[in-house]
Amino acid sequence: MPGTTAPVFLVAELPAGSSAVLEGDEARHAVTVRRMRAGERLVLSDGAGSAADCVVTSVRPGRAPALELTVEERWSEPAPSLRVTVAQALAKGDRGELAVELATEAGADKILPWRAERSVARWDDGPRGTKALSRWRDTARSAAKQARRSWVPEVAEPAGTPELAATAGKAAMALVLEGSAGQRLTELSLPPEGELLLVVGPEGGITDHELAQLTAAGALPVRLGPTVLRTSTAAAVALGALGAMTSRWA
Incomplete structure (x- = not known):
């Protein structure tokens, strides 16, 4: 998995384009616990073998926090035989x-x-x-x-x-x-x-x-x-x- 130090956040489905928004509980954890800021990197994963390396472009704090992301790389890992x-x-x-x-x-x-x-x-x-x-x-x-x-x-x-x-x-x-x-x-x-x-x-x-x-x-x-x-x-x-x-x- 590229980005060996970037934190991983699970999403139901990976974004199809070059931009994405992380919301919900994962975004709340990213903002309030990890205290992520613009310019930092994170990995989005669907938990089923696919992931994307992303850069945080902006952070929206508040009662419904969200992170706007730019997707830089994608990859898939096959299930073990x-x-x-x-x-x-x-x-x-x-x-x-x-x-x-x-x-x-x-x-x-x-x-x-x-x-x-x-x-x-x-x-x-x-x-x-x-x-x-x-x-x-x-x-x-x-x-x-x-x-x-x-x-x-x-x-x-x-x-x-x-x-x-x-x-x-x-x-x-x-x-x-x-x-x-x-x-x-x-x-x-x-x-x-x-x-x-x-x-x-x-x-x-x-x-x-x-x-x-x-x-x-x-x-x-x-x-x-x-x-x-x-x-x-x-x-x-x-x-x-x-x-x-x-x-x-x-």
């Missing part, structure tokens, strides 16, 4: 949001909240569950901007183990991070394309029943190394290994 979906077990407190933040920064292409049996956090189908899902989505969006990613990972609706097993059955490869597994992640031969599902359990671990359902669907239990990682950090560490083992970091 091997896409990684992280099935992240729900975690208590802010650990779930930390897991989403780190996984997004490490390159997750999609995040699937998993209602694991031992998850302390419980998302219902009412307002509380909707609010929790919204926090995860906001976290992914903010982390993608911070990491200067052209792609913002989708945070899907939460799934139970039967739905997760069905997803595993359709993936090019499905891996379950399990500390007692005999095989290491780094020993695997990974597919060059398609979806790779990475399952991260809760702090209390994955139950035998859940593991049986997932392996019956074709998932493979693997371990990362000799240490035990928290649910909030496991996906990021695994994504780092996958980036080095495949063309995802090329």
Whole structure:
């Protein structure tokens, strides 16, 4: 992404011409938090692979702030041929949001909240569950901007183990991070394309029943190394290994 220090702002659609206006929440953040001024540079991104390098020509402060921009360069980044979906077990407190933040920064292409049996956090189908899902989505969006990613990972609706097993059955490869597994992640031969599902359990671990359902669907239990990682950090560490083992970091 050109402009390695310019802040990134997400828009629903990139401007078609040589000028643009940034409005709404992103403009409010640019004016009140970033305190951007005329002459400074920023990047507009649609979160789906396309971005534009821009120069601020004028700033309109007030209750409805806006930035007038000149578009200087555009580019597109294709989606990786091997896409990684992280099935992240729900975690208590802010650990779930930390897991989403780190996984997004490490390159997750999609995040699937998993209602694991031992998850302390419980998302219902009412307002509380909707609010929790919204926090995860906001976290992914903010982390993608911070990491200067052209792609913002989708945070899907939460799934139970039967739905997760069905997803595993359709993936090019499905891996379950399990500390007692005999095989290491780094020993695997990974597919060059398609979806790779990475399952991260809760702090209390994955139950035998859940593991049986997932392996019956074709998932493979693997371990990362000799240490035990928290649910909030496991996906990021695994994504780092996958980036080095495949063309995802090329």
